[in-house]
Amino acid sequence: MAIMWKTLKRWYHQLGSPRYFYRFCEAVLPWLVPVALAVLAVGLVWGLLYAPVERYQGNSYRIIYIHVPASSGALMGYIAMGVAGLVALVWRMKMAEVMLKALAPFGAALAAVSLLTGALWGKPTWGTYWQWDARMTSMLILLFLYLGIMALQNAIRDPRQAARAAALLAVVGVINVVIVKYSVEWLNTLHQGATLKVVGESSIDPSMKWPLLISMAGLWLLYAANVLIRARTEVLNRERRSGWVRRLVRDGEA
């Protein structure tokens, strides 16, 4: 346990250094991208082609293999932004600022995909593309919060100031998302409850659950890869005047 904690602490400090982070990305990305794509492909092909047909919804339920991974990714991404924001504000860690910025675009895209697939799934199942149901409304607000953070980052020219402003907004936003969830749940609920449960029995058959979990893992890995790529670019941009980036451009190695 003590060793694990020490390793974690060392990682935290090492990854806090832009140069070390760049080298970490260079080492990880060449296999992370193909692994993410492969896992996602296995999950999607299994789910879309081989998983059994659902008794009531027929084949239309298969959109779950895109809908649920996208929704969970959007939610996790926003929570991660809140955590990164807190770290950036409290410890003024540069890499947390970089991560915060890198997390936003893919998360916003996932929120949009979640809404879109949800609408497509809603039509055959509920008879409508859109309802002001609690979860749909929360996801829409989440998309707005993502766009707000991106707009704020865009509006401020100084990258450090932009990142810190976005960090504060992300932290406030995470608290807000929780309250939004309860407020709209009080307002209206049509959506089914959670099918996958961490604790207790899931209400989905294992033959449908496994491809779902694999798709989720694949999409999350892809999200991670996207974040690392964006963060790597941001690091190079921020550090463009430092010696190691100059050497990297000149000699091809940091």
Next chain:
Amino acid sequence: MSAPTLTTVWTASLHRELTLIWRSPADIVQPLFFFVVVVTLFPLALSPKPALLALVAPGAVWVAALLAVMLSLDGLFRRDQESGALDLLLTAPGVSVVPVTAKLLAHWLLTGLPLALIAPLLGYMLQLPVAVLDTLMVSVLLGTPTLTVVGAIGAALTVGLNRGGILLAVLVLPLYVPVLVFGAGVVRTALDGLPTGGLLAVLGAILALAVSLGPVAVALGLRISAGD
């Protein structure tokens, strides 16, 4: 010279802010005027039928109040920033949360409170039954301070930017959702003749959260905007 006590800072800041707003009556009158005009637009746009108006009245009054508060916040820190008073506030000894809280309180007293006081009249014009007008007023009274504090976070983060207005709306309106849902919800619950105590308590809880943590976030936002 010894550092001033918190009480001195508080009293002096509150006095300064109230005097400043009081001397530019437009800051008090315009949000109120905006509130009245927007509510007036609803019967003209929808239909003057009393039954329909009573149905949309809680939402209409609440959306108008929310927009009025948000628009009034756009200039909250701008004048202080242009005159340099904001930098003094941030570099002064002691915690900047105290003068910031005083500023928010003064702003709410002279813009949010008048909105709450006039809300029953507008509710009456939208054909709300007299019996629910007090609930409408209490809900606006409990909701507007939260709107002021949360909106001030956005105002603090956008104070140095040229395109404040629309950016402020994009940042702040999603954060206003819970207050709107519960605020308008309380009035609709009262319209249905159901007890409203629980929902008012929720509004109060959100208010307590906003008032206790919000000013810290506003002060931090101002520091970030000042390039700290």
